[in-house]
Structure formats: C-alpha cells, structure tokens
Amino acid sequence: MTRVLLTGGSGFIAAHVLDYLLERGHSVVTTVRSQEKADKIRDAHPNVGKDKLNFSIVEDIAQQGAFDKAVVSDPAFEVVIHTASPFHFNVTDVQKDLLDPAIIGTTGILKSIKKSAPSVKRVVITSSFASIIDTSKGGWPEHTYSESDWNPITEEAATENAANGYRASKTFAERAAWDFVEQENPNFTIATMCPPLVIGPIVHYLNSLDALNTSNQRIRDTIQGKYKDETPAGAPYIFVDVRDLALLHVLAAEAESAANKRFFITAGHFNGNTIVDAIRKNFPEYKDNLPKDSATGGDFPEGGVYKINNKRAEELLGTKWTSLEKSVVDTVKSLKEVGA
Structure with missing residues (x-):
C-alpha cells in the first residue's frame, strides 16, 4: 500500500484515477475545491474508510503556497498525482483563467512537496498533447508525433485567444515542471502524461449534462441533434479512453521505469464521422438526432493527418x-444515466 495525494479529485480524469488507486489498495487523500465536492466523492465510496480515502480543501490552486498544507500527511505521502488544471474555453482573461492556474498550480505543488513532504518519491503530472502538437503545421501527414516533440507556442501567441491559451498553459506548465526538476534537484522524480482528446464514461455523481467535461461535449451534442447538417471534423484526430489514461497515471506512479519520463498517451486516430458511426451502430434510438446523409464535414483533413508513436x-x-467504439458506447451509456 502506498500513501497517495491526488489533486483535483472531482475532475473527469481524477475520478477514474481515484477508482484505480482504491482498487489497487492504495491510501488516498484527494484535494477538492469545496466540502460539497468532498461529500459527493465520500458518498460514492460508502465502504471506504477514512484511512483509505480522505480530503484536503484547496480552493484556488493558482495561489502561492496553495498546496503547503495538503502535502503534509500522517502517514506521510510517497506519491503525488497532480491532475488539477483547467480545461475549458469559456474564459475572459487567458492569463488569469488558464495560464496562471496551470503554471502556478504545477510549480506550486512541486515547491510544496520539496519544502514539506520529503517522503514523496514520485510525482505524476497530467499534461496534454497540447504541449506536443505544432498547430502551425496543420495535418502534417508526413510527421510522426512522439514524446520528443514540443509545442513551439510563444508567450505572445498564448494570449491571442482561449484555444492558444489552453495549449500554452499545458506547454508552459509541463516545461516548468521539467525545469524545476533540473534546477532544484528534488528528492522525487516526475512523469508527465500527454493525452489528446480524452473520452469515455463520466462519473455520474460528479456530472450533469450541463457540467460536462469539455472533451465529452461533442458526444453529448451529437446525440442531442446539434450536428444534423455539419459534423465536427474531430481535431485533434487522436484520442484515448479516460480509463486507460487513469490507469496509466497509477502505473506510472508504481513503476520505477517511468521515473523522469514523458508519456504520449493515445490509442489511435478518430474523426467526427467515426464517432457518429459508433453511435448509429449501437444506439438506434438516436438515429433521428444524428447528422443527415447530406451532412458535410466529419472527415480527416485533405491530404491526411499526422502519425503517432505511442510505444x-x-x-x-x-x-x-x-x-474508439467501446469508448464512445460507454460514454453514451453514462450520459444516458444523467438524462441524455
């Protein structure tokens, strides 16, 4: 059994990470922004004692020292899994809403661990394909993306719009984490996880159709009939199931071979039409809501799309x-449970 601090415990990915940690016998403290969120998670695990699942309230991860108290535990933590970071495009201030929480949150927790949690040996950080992709290259079919690629986005470009701000937030936060390890030589190693579009079943006690994680919204909108005339293309054209990603966070925390490594976490390619096809095949009750035969879009870019190396x-x-089909099917089933 390992004592684990999991940040952002009510998030889409973290909720699945928590399930795997408990299933594999670990003892977990998870950070949440409010007592209400803690209560929802607690109620969903009625047979798990406080020695195996407890909570720490961290209201604002962008505040300096936000995690100072959270990293202190008795028994002491050996692992930290940091998933807390914003992913949405509903922003008014890119710096305040996206860049600061991602960058300060990541560097802040590393500083807190180094200062107050010397027992921590491994830190796993949720990054993103956004920190790998070079969007200026478009489809770039001749290129194979891997862990060696870095998004070249600049600070100036980062504040131009929310999409740039999101990609920059993940890029700058991950770079800051690697810089911290290099410069501070802490007592822990890090592993960063870089997934593209993350789909899969929602944890129903944390979600409603209105408060859905960004990456599953396109599936919700498809079954609700919002794309009858035009199917979204499907960028970034590669995906991973949330359960695979969550388990990989836990495996990276458990495996010595993951120390100080970056992981490109993707199962393969998809586009808008492949999502629609999976829904049409498995859920005939939605056939009248799905894109019409005359609908445009939904395909890969003309000329093709980049290759992947997930070895x-x-x-x-x-x-x-x-x-992809299983991931879409299980996502739709979970959405039906909350009223889709």
Whole structure:
C-alpha cells in the first residue's frame, strides 16, 4: 500500500484515477475545491474508510503556497498525482483563467512537496498533447508525433485567444515542471502524461449534462441533434479512453521505469464521422438526432493527418488500449444515466 495525494479529485480524469488507486489498495487523500465536492466523492465510496480515502480543501490552486498544507500527511505521502488544471474555453482573461492556474498550480505543488513532504518519491503530472502538437503545421501527414516533440507556442501567441491559451498553459506548465526538476534537484522524480482528446464514461455523481467535461461535449451534442447538417471534423484526430489514461497515471506512479519520463498517451486516430458511426451502430434510438446523409464535414483533413508513436507507454507500462467504439458506447451509456 502506498500513501497517495491526488489533486483535483472531482475532475473527469481524477475520478477514474481515484477508482484505480482504491482498487489497487492504495491510501488516498484527494484535494477538492469545496466540502460539497468532498461529500459527493465520500458518498460514492460508502465502504471506504477514512484511512483509505480522505480530503484536503484547496480552493484556488493558482495561489502561492496553495498546496503547503495538503502535502503534509500522517502517514506521510510517497506519491503525488497532480491532475488539477483547467480545461475549458469559456474564459475572459487567458492569463488569469488558464495560464496562471496551470503554471502556478504545477510549480506550486512541486515547491510544496520539496519544502514539506520529503517522503514523496514520485510525482505524476497530467499534461496534454497540447504541449506536443505544432498547430502551425496543420495535418502534417508526413510527421510522426512522439514524446520528443514540443509545442513551439510563444508567450505572445498564448494570449491571442482561449484555444492558444489552453495549449500554452499545458506547454508552459509541463516545461516548468521539467525545469524545476533540473534546477532544484528534488528528492522525487516526475512523469508527465500527454493525452489528446480524452473520452469515455463520466462519473455520474460528479456530472450533469450541463457540467460536462469539455472533451465529452461533442458526444453529448451529437446525440442531442446539434450536428444534423455539419459534423465536427474531430481535431485533434487522436484520442484515448479516460480509463486507460487513469490507469496509466497509477502505473506510472508504481513503476520505477517511468521515473523522469514523458508519456504520449493515445490509442489511435478518430474523426467526427467515426464517432457518429459508433453511435448509429449501437444506439438506434438516436438515429433521428444524428447528422443527415447530406451532412458535410466529419472527415480527416485533405491530404491526411499526422502519425503517432505511442510505444513508450505500451512498452514501459504495458498498456492495452480501449477501442474508439467501446469508448464512445460507454460514454453514451453514462450520459444516458444523467438524462441524455
């Protein structure tokens, strides 16, 4: 059994990470922004004692020292899994709403661990394909993305719009984490997880159709009939199931081979039409809501799309990928549970 601090416990990814941690016998404290969120998670795990699941309230991860108290525990933490970071485009101030929470939140927790949690040996950080992709290259079909790629976005470009701000927030936060390890030589190693579009079943006790994680919104909107005339293309054209990603966070925390490594976490390619096809095949009750035969869009870019190299995750962590169809089917089933 390992004592684990999990940040952002009510998030889409973290909720699944928590399930795997408990299933694999670990003892977890998870940070949440409010007591209400803590109560919802507690109520959903009625047979798990406080020695195995407890909570720490961190209202604003962008505040300096936000995690100072959270990293202190008895028994002491050995692992930190940091998933807390904003992913949405409903912003009024890119710096305040996206860049600061991602960058300050990431560097802040590393500083707090170094200062107050010397027992921590491994830190796993949720990053993103956004920190890998070079959007200026478009489809770039001749290129194979891997862990060696970095998004070249500049600070100036970051504040131009919310999409740039999101990609920059993930890029700058991950770079800051690697810089911290290099410059501060802490007592822990890090592993960063870089997934593209993350789909899969929602944890129903934390979600409603209105408060859905950004990456599952396109599936919700498809079954609700919002794309009858035009199917969204499907950028970034690669995906991973949330359960695979969550398990890989836990495996990276458990495996010495993951220390100080970056992982490109993707199961393969998809586009808007493949999502629609999976829904049409498995949910005939939605057939009248789906894009019409005359609908445009939904395909890969003209000329093709980049290739992927996900061998590191497969070879070091031994992952088996969930198929797109299963991921879409399980997502729709979970959305139906909350009223879709």
